[in-house]
Amino acid sequence: MPIPDAQIHPEATGAAAKTVAAHKDKNNAALTFYSGWFCPYVQRVWLALEEKGIPYYYEEINPYHKDEYLKINPKGLVPAIRSDGVNIYESHILNEFLEDKFPQSKRLLPERAEQKAVARIQMDLVTKKIIPAYFRCVQSQDVEGQKAARKEMYDACREFGTFIDSSKGPFVGGKELDGVDIALAPWAVRQWVLDEHRGGPATEAECGQAYVKWAKAVQSHPTVLKTTSDREHYVPIYQRYLKDEAQSEAAKATRAGKVIP
Numbered sequence: 001m002p003i004p005d006a007q008i009h010p011e012a013t014g015a016a017a018k019t020v021a022a023h024k025d026k027n028n029a030a031l032t033f034y035s036g037w038f039c040p041y042v043q044r045v046w047l048a049l050e051e052k053g054i055p056y057y058y059e060e061i062n063p064y065h066k067d068e069y070l071k072i073n074p075k076g077l078v079p080a081i082r083s084d085g086v087n088i089y090e091s092h093i094l095n096e097f098l099e100d101k102f103p104q105s106k107r108l109l110p111e112r113a114e115q116k117a118v119a120r121i122q123m124d125l126v127t128k129k130i131i132p133a134y135f136r137c138v139q140s141q142d143v144e145g146q147k148a149a150r151k152e153m154y155d156a157c158r159e160f161g162t163f164i165d166s167s168k169g170p171f172v173g174g175k176e177l178d179g180v181d182i183a184l185a186p187w188a189v190r191q192w193v194l195d196e197h198r199g200g201p202a203t204e205a206e207c208g209q210a211y212v213k214w215a216k217a218v219q220s221h222p223t224v225l226k227t228t229s230d231r232e233h234y235v236p237i238y239q240r241y242l243k244d245e246a247q248s249e250a251a252k253a254t255r256a257g258k259v260i261p
């Protein structure tokens with residue numbers, strides 16, 4: 001029985017492939033970045049590495065063929081980093097590690113303890129509410145479940161929008177991406193799955209003006225673009241959840257010209 005994920009396209013493509021090619025020099029790298037080009041958690045760390053301008057060696061891993069990689073991350077998940085002989089994993093922990101290890105590079109989290117705690121509270125909303133609802137919405141095979149998850153997600157995105165100071169935005173970090181923006185950015189990149197298969201584009205009515213502006217700004221941010229592969233190679237990853245769609249109530253309603261809110 002083939003495992004669909006094990007057949008993921010083997011490498012980054014498009015703009016992301018160029019970024020990979022620029023990070024294949026082991027001699028001048030401060031660390032090794034174990035990546036899977038397709039993974040949103042990886043993209044979090046990739047964004048932090050690029051925004052901070054850290055010299056890294058990029059190693060592509062298919063985490064569904066674990067083998068040797070279990071020695072780097074016993075959980076078998078990407079992303080991971082090997083730095084000074086130590087293996088580190090979990091995207092949030094990795095991004096905090098990068099802040100600690102490279103204090104001279106661009107800061108992505110506030111230095112003041114109180115402000116840093118606030119940033120962690122904001123990232124908690126992303127981790128505990130927005131991301132689980134995103135995956136529930138994609139994975140749910142019934143329209144009611146999809147609608148409920150979409151609402152849950154975009155309600156939380158509206159709350160995320162309140163973290164943005166509209167006089168400084170579009171990002172939580174003002175004009176520049178910061179750690180809180182980066183925590184959610186990969187899912188804004190993958191919002192097309194919901195736009196195209198789970199009820200249409202996110203509207204200001206459901207998730208607020210600040211979030212809609214934020215998502216658009218993220219989707220066209222240069223660092224986001226240079227860590228994103230060609231769309232066609234992401235499609236098969238989501239396809240298993242969308243494959244029965246032709247038969248689904250959502251697809252039938254769409255074909256009948258009904259809007260799925």
Ligand SMILES: N[C@@H](CCC(=O)N[C@@H](CS)C(=O)NCC(=O)O)C(=O)O
Pocket residue numbers: 036038039040041042063064076077078079089090091092
């Ligand atoms: N909590 C982890 C999640 C990482 C994760 O789920 N990575 C997926 C790819 S997107 C993976 O490596 N999956 C391999 C598997 O499930 O065996 C993090 O934040 O780094």
